[in-house]
Amino acid sequence: MTDSFFAPIGNTKPYFKAAFQGFAGSGKTFTAAQVAVGLHKRIGSKKPIVIFDTEQASKFLKPLFAEAGIEVLVRESKSLADLRQTMEKMRSGISDILLIDSISHVWEGFLQSYAEKVHRTRLEFQDWGIIKPTWKREFSDPFVSDGYHAIFTGRAGYEYDNEKNADTGKREIFKSGIKMKVEGETAYEPDMLVLMERFEEVLGDDKKVWREATIIKDRSTLLDGRTYKNPTYENFAPIVEALLTDPIPRDTVVMPESDTGLLFRTEEEKAEWRRERDKWIEELDGLLIRIAPGAVGRDKQMKLDLLDRVFGTTSMTAIGELRPERLAEGYKKLGLEAVSMGIAEIVELPDGRKRLVSKLPPNGNGNGNGNGNGHSHTEEKSKPAPVPAKKGTKKK
Known part of the structure; x- marks a missing residue:
């Protein structure tokens, strides 16, 4: 006997969720658009791709989508309220694929709007107790759970740390890594996170410029840590296939969460x-x-x-x-x-x-009374024939 509280392991979320981070000019927008085009073809979608454009740069992608014969719907905005409405429309089925370029501008606009609302020029410690849960509720949680494919890009920034210099005895600040300019956990919410970088050799006669994509996170583990030069959809296709394979309708195996x-x-x-x-x-x-x-x-x-x-x-x-x-x-x-x-x-x-x-017509194939003829058991039954009086008795 199976306990209905639990469910067998299965692909109850067959949707591709990815993020591309990088500094300006690293190719994150173009690569994300290429992946969206390849994904659109892979799933056989007949719907347009929706772009939430914070940089008014989607017009430069028009040739890419036109060549693939894909219609595109664009919303130019940096507002989290507009992004939330866009995601609501995605849930209603207007499109199968959402591309957000870039989430960093939405995050910055969200922080600015909050600061203006509370009349502060600088955010204080207690503000983050409101900001982070609100961001998670309005963006991160829906992004992860919504039933459509979604990709977002984000500007990269340096992480800094400090350590004591053994020679001078003073603490010095140094770059310790790269992170997306967005709320701390957002970049790692998708199933795949890619770092885009721009490289160039322009000092010699043979000048070269190229982009590289390094897969920082891959939930499928198939390509985790790999680097591709001038990447295309085909480089990421194994991850897409892993996420789309053997889907199981979530409502058939997962009970709603208790309160x-x-x-x-x-x-x-x-x-x-x-x-x-x-x-x-x-x-x-x-x-x-x-x-x-x-x-x-x-x-x-x-x-x-x-x-x-x-x-x-x-x-x-x-x-x-x-x-x-x-x-x-x-x-x-x-x-x-x-x-x-x-x-x-x-x-x-x-x-x-x-x-x-x-407005349903009478159900002739059983309407709950069990007789199968469309008539109610409450209908008056035919009266039995009267019993004939015995001989030798008088009628009263």
């Missing part, structure tokens, strides 16, 4: 939370019965389809683990979904209240 907030609630609050949850479960059940009254056949399948569309699962056990607010939201969405599918409509009652009613 951790329950751990911090009092017993009284927990009881109230459960009552509210149970109420919405009953409301959902009643709404489903109004839309599709039957318990088998077509009506049962219709209910399962609605639950899957709204909650991403058909398991009432899994749905019962959701927060009451999520259930209330799902209740409203389920009704609207039924109307949009043409299986229900909203009518006005004599007292002015509005009610959702089913």
Whole structure:
């Protein structure tokens, strides 16, 4: 017997998420665009690629996309609010691939907007307790979990450290590494992180300029640490294949996360939370019965389809683990979904209240009464013939 709390190992996130970092002129934008084009061809997408352009430089990529016959939609902005809206549109299915160029400008604009809001010229220690969780909630978490392919670029900057000089006895600052100019953990959120670098030999007669890509992080481990000169999509294709192979629909094996907030609630609050949850479960059940009254056949399948569309699962056990607010939201969405599918409509009652009613025709293949003929068991049965009176008795 399998415990439904756990799930077997499987590819429940078959989407390519990558980041390219580098200094100006290192080729990160062009390489990211090449990968987007190759990925578009690999998945057979018929949708446009969406570019969130913070540098107003997407026009220089037009020949690359035109040659591949790919339509491109562009949003020129540095606002995190605009990026969040772009990601919402991606979730609605407007495109299969999002390219953000560059995330560094979005981060800088986010910090500036916060400083202006709190009327400060310099951020203080306590500000980061607001800034970092907000960035994680509005960008990092959706970027990782959203169901589409996404690539972002970021400007590189030097990391500095200090150590004591043995000769002078003084502490000296030195460059200790390279990092992306963005919130500390963001560059490592994707499945692949690439460092782009520009090299040149211009002092001799035979002048050369080229770019190199070094794979800093590769979750598949296939190409981790490798370097490619003037890279193209083909260099990264093994990672793409590893991320897209043998996908498993997430909702078929993963139960929604339980509400951790329950751990911090009092017993009284927990009881109230459960009552509210149970109420919405009953409301959902009643709404489903109004839309599709039957318990088998077509009506049962219709209910399962609605639950899957709204909650991403058909398991009432899994749905019962959701927060009451999520259930209330799902209740409203389920009704609207039924109307949009043409299986229900909203009518006005004599007292002015509005009610959702089913538009489904009678279910001739079983409507929940189990007789399979579309008639109710509550219909009046034929009366038995009267018993004839015995001879020798008088009728009263």
